[in-house]
Amino acid sequence: MIVHPTYALLARATPKPLRGVAHRILHHRLGPGFALDLQAFRDRRVLIVGPARTVEDDLAELGCAGFDTVVRMNNGLDTPIAAVPGHPYRCDVLFHCLTAETRPVAPENLRRAGVRLIVHRLPTRGDFLRTVAFAGDLPPATDLRIAPLDHHRALCRRLGGFAPTTGLVCASLLLASPAQAVGIVGFTFFTTRYVPDYDARDRTDAETRQRVRARGHHSPEREARLLMQLVDEARARGMEVMLGPGILAAAARVGEALPGCDGDPAALPLGGTDRRAGTGNGRRP
DSSP states (O other): OOOOHHHHHHHHHOOGGGHHHHHHHHHHHHGGGGBOOGGGGTTOEEEEEOOBTTHHHHHHHHOOTTOSEEEEEGGGGGOOOTTSSSSTTOOSEEEEOOSTTSOOOOHHHHHHHTOOEEEEOOOSHHHHHHHHHHHTTSOTTOEEEEOOHHHHHHHHHHTTTOOOOHHHHHHHHHHTSOOSEEEEESOOTTSSOBOTTTOTTOSSHHHHHHHHHHHOSOOHHHHHHHHHHHHHHHHHTTOEEEEOHHHHHHHHHHHTTOSSOOSOOSOOOOTTOOSSSOOSOOOOO
16 A cells, blocks of 8 residues: 555644544545455465464474465564574565554564564554554555454453453454465464563563463463364364464463353454455455
8 A cells, every 4th residue: 555645744744632633534535455355375284373471392293395475473474483484584464463562663673584464453543643654654565454343342242241352353363364374373472571672671471470460461261262262163164273272372371360251252353354255355365
């Protein structure tokens, strides 16, 4: 999505009292162009690489020669993982929250990783302006899309009101896509710290668990339960889904703390994108 510099400036510089007006103007003109079309993943074999310290073991167990698309999140853009297929920084698709809690997305890092598509996982009004501003700084080879708002809301419902992590937004969309196969590694639902270089805030597993609990923004138990449900739903539709052993072990641990699921059990909508027919720019990542 190419954004005219005037639109990027409007999104970046509009004072707070006028941001609602700026959003209406920009969303009317640019909103449809930012829609993520899951048809871009049709027949792909997608490997989702999370940042948990178990990722190397997960990759060794799954093997990664059969995947043609590598997807990473946030600081994963500039975090080397030796076992990633291709090269340690490889990232074909980047899901990102574009907030101050993550490192800046540098154009040189996008080029080094080979990023062809960035998906902004936050679809709210203020986040849309951030998307437009960010698009103005992207290199031409990198496309930018936004996760569907309906999908995000459905995730929140199924999480009982908690916010989904970038990893869950990513996995849920790809599990709902027409991809041929999805492999997921490097997720432990905050029961372990991150790999080195991803986030220096936590030095131990206990610090990670304590930090997430203190914020109260995410629910590791509900995320674990929901991800396992989404995996079952994808497999029931005929998708091949492979999970790293670290994910299975962590899901079993944290899932025991949540005997029931208070979220909406209905299948997730795709935010206007039908799995059988594309509805927008189907540019493949």
